[in-house]
Amino acid sequence: MNEQTGIIVTHGGLARELLDTAKLIVGKIPFCYAISNKGLADEVLVSKIKKIIEETDPSFAFLFVDYFGSSCSLNCVRAVRGRDNTVVISGINLPILLDFVTKRGTMEPEEIINNLIHRGQESVKIVNI
């Protein structure tokens, strides 16, 4: 049993870029993976996600997708079907990812999930004054 693992599954190169950008801000980020759905059939994407979960054997797996209802989101749900200690959260953005990598391991998964969703939502607002 290992760390709390993060797996970002998105369209195009967004997952990789999000992860690389987060690394620019916080440094190395172990146990966090980026997957693109680009060109992949559903079953190929599902097995890629499953493979990471099996190989890292996380204490809790956080899957992040960019868009609710997309193939990324559906295939994450398929990949974790029947698995405990897993959550799939849609609407990943940089604040959510940064919160995840800085807070994981410091609190219970349920508390982190609530924090991440709150963070993601509250970071979308009008900021000009």
Add this chain to the structure above:
Amino acid sequence: MIIVLRIDDRLIHAQVVIGWGRSVKPDRIVIADDDIAANDWEKQLYASASPDFRVSILSVARAFEQINGGVFDKEKIILLVRGPKGAMRLLEMGLDLDEVNVGGMHFSEGKEKLLDNIYLDEGERDTLRELVKRGITLEARALPDSERIILNSMVV
């Protein structure tokens, strides 16, 4: 009224919901697929994926019956099948269309690349060839404003 019959192994996904949805403004998305229609879990998954449109998930035969029976006459529908076989079956049953959109057939082991978003195994290529023989125009277009590529000469 069928706006488009689309072959797309992802069925309901972002390209369809946003890309096509924004442009053709469908009232309903109809998935014609025997396996999914018989699988409550998958049905629920697809139904939950598209809050902006009505969704029907039917076996191929049932989809044809409903279309033919006029159930969707007052709606604009995007009709989705997972592969060429589904399109062929609908046309064999008598669906009156002369064009099929080949939107997404993604990579898996043993498939050969035709275009960026279209990978085919032999059976799929054969079925596309049969569709061409029936006089169907196969247009590869991921999105409504993508370049329209006619596949007919590429699969025969």
